[in-house]
Amino acid sequence: xxxxxxxxxxxxxxxxxxxxxxxxxxxxxxxxxxxxxxxxxxxxxxxxxxxxxxxxxxxxxxxxxxxxxxxxxxxxxxxxxxxxxxxxxxxxxxxxxxxxxxxxxxxxxxxxxxxxxxxxxxxx
Amino acid sequence: xxxxxxxxxxxxxxxxxxxxxxxxxxxxxxxxxxxxxxxxxxxxxxxxxxxxxxxxxxxxxxxxxxxxxxxxxxxxxxxxxxxxxxxxxxxxxxxxxxxxxxxxxxxxxxxxxxxxxxxxxxxxxxxxxxxxxxxxxxxxxxxxxxxxxxxxxxxxxxxxxxxxxxxxxxxxxxxxxxxxxxxxxxxxxxxxxxxxxxxxxxxxxxxxxxxxxxxxxxxxxxxxxxxxxxxxx
Numbered sequence: 617x618x619x620x621x622x623x624x625x626x627x628x629x630x631x632x633x634x635x636x637x638x639x640x641x642x643x644x645x646x647x648x649x650x651x652x653x654x655x656x657x658x659x660x661x662x663x664x665x666x667x668x669x670x671x672x673x674x675x676x677x678x679x680x681x682x683x684x685x686x687x688x689x690x691x692x693x694x695x696x697x698x699x700x701x702x703x704x705x706x707x708x709x710x711x712x713x714x715x716x717x718x719x720x721x722x723x724x725x726x727x728x729x730x731x732x733x734x735x736x737x738x739x740x
Numbered sequence: 741x742x743x744x745x746x747x748x749x750x751x752x753x754x755x756x757x758x759x760x761x762x763x764x765x766x767x768x769x770x771x772x773x774x775x776x777x778x779x780x781x782x783x784x785x786x787x788x789x790x791x792x793x794x795x796x797x798x799x800x801x802x803x804x805x806x807x808x809x810x811x812x813x814x815x816x817x818x819x820x821x822x823x824x825x826x827x828x829x830x831x832x833x834x835x836x837x838x839x840x841x842x843x844x845x846x847x848x849x850x851x852x853x854x855x856x857x858x859x860x861x862x863x864x865x866x867x868x869x870x871x872x873x874x875x876x877x878x879x880x881x882x883x884x885x886x887x888x889x890x891x892x893x894x895x896x897x898x899x900x901x902x903x904x905x906x907x908x909x910x911x912x913x914x915x916x917x918x919x920x921x922x923x924x925x926x927x928x929x930x931x932x933x934x935x936x937x938x939x940x941x942x943x944x945x946x947x948x949x950x951x952x953x954x955x956x957x958x959x960x961x962x963x964x965x966x967x968x969x970x971x972x973x
Contacts (some may be wrong), residue, residue: 663770665971667904671887675962683955685886686946692886706973 653734658723663717666702678740768806776800802921819873821880821911828915829932844933846872849940869944879943883914883950887961892970901970902961917950918943925949 674691681687715721721729778780781793789797811823822842830838849872857868869875888905891898905913918939926935942948 662972665969665973668968671902671904671968672965674886675965678958680961683958685882695886695904 650737651735654727655723655730655732660722663706667698668694670698753905753960757881769804772804773800775805775812777812777814783849821877822873824911825876825880825915825918829919841932845936845940846876848933848937849875852937852941870888875944876940879940880911880914880918882911882946883954885913885919885954885957886910887958888913889957889961889964890971892967894970899967899970900960900964901967902964903971909910914950917953921953 670691674688674695677688677691678684685692713721713725779842786794811827812820826835826838826842829841850870853868853870853872853875855868857865860868869878887902888909889900890903892901893899897933918936922932922935922939926932939950940950943950
């Protein structure tokens with residue numbers, strides 16, 4: 617059947633208007649209820665420091681060889697490789713538009729999306 | 741006809757005057773490509789080029805290209821590192837003076853090395869490096885720090901945390917140290933090319949005050965290695 621139409625007193629009874637004694641509305645918005653085109657900045661989860669083992673190995677080598685760079689060339693090369701790899705990974709992680717493990721995007725990504733598709737405020 | 745109002749005039753004047761804050765950035769369309777200054781790439785015959793080089797050349801025939809900046813040149817004598825160093829040495833926009841100082845420095849290096857070469861015995865002659873560009877590049881590479889310190893505030897206290905540096909930052913630090921050292925710690929009568937050539941030759945042999953500064957930085961990083969976990973990148 618189509619949506620049933622009850623008499624007016626039934627709807628008023630069900631809505632509880634009589635119980636509430638017709639109080640004024642709870643919400644009195646000062647600005648129009650329109651979604652903003654940005655979200656607040658949220659503190660992201662801090663990452664960990666990378667390449668600490670390579671760094672400590674290199675420093676141990678330095679201590680042994682009196683901070684001579686030519687003697688520790690191998691360790692320094694390994695450190696640089698690790699740093700380059702970590703940098704590339706971080707860049708890849710930032711570039712992809714995947715959801716974080718909790719299931720939400722970072723606030724910067726959300727802001728970028730909202731700037732592309734802003735709220736329509738006027739119709740021309 | 742009534743005289744125009746003062747407020748309207750002021751408004752129109754303000755609209756006509758350009759805004760004081762200028763946006764610092766490129767005004768080129770993103771589709772513009774960077775110019776390729778290397779002549780050898782264009783002299784290669786078509787068959788020798790790899791797939792991606794061929795694709796790039798074909799793209800360049802169609803896409804617009806930005807104007808080459810005056811500092812970039814296709815001559816064999818131009819070197820981007822030397823240009824960067826000259827720019828850092830320049831004061832108040834006096835590029836002519838900075839370039840002449842750089843030329844005199846390289847000449848001084850060459851003279852010193854040639855003197856050493858002619859005085860050395862036969863078997864040692866091969867070990868002496870006479871090319872000032874090679875000496876310059878090697879000296880800069882020896883001066884570059886491998887690890888830097890960054891101030892990180894945690895729990896109200898600031899710690900100096902050892903952190904890996906980017907390539908640009910390393911190059912910048914090496915050049916900056918070299919220039920400040922030559923400007924500050926020299927005899928009043930000694931000229932800049934003389935002092936610079938001295939420092940460059942010392943850095944080439946892994947000795948001298950700039951290498952010492954680099955070692956001091958490394959020692960501090962080594963002393964603070966316990967704080968390395970404070971980094972979050």
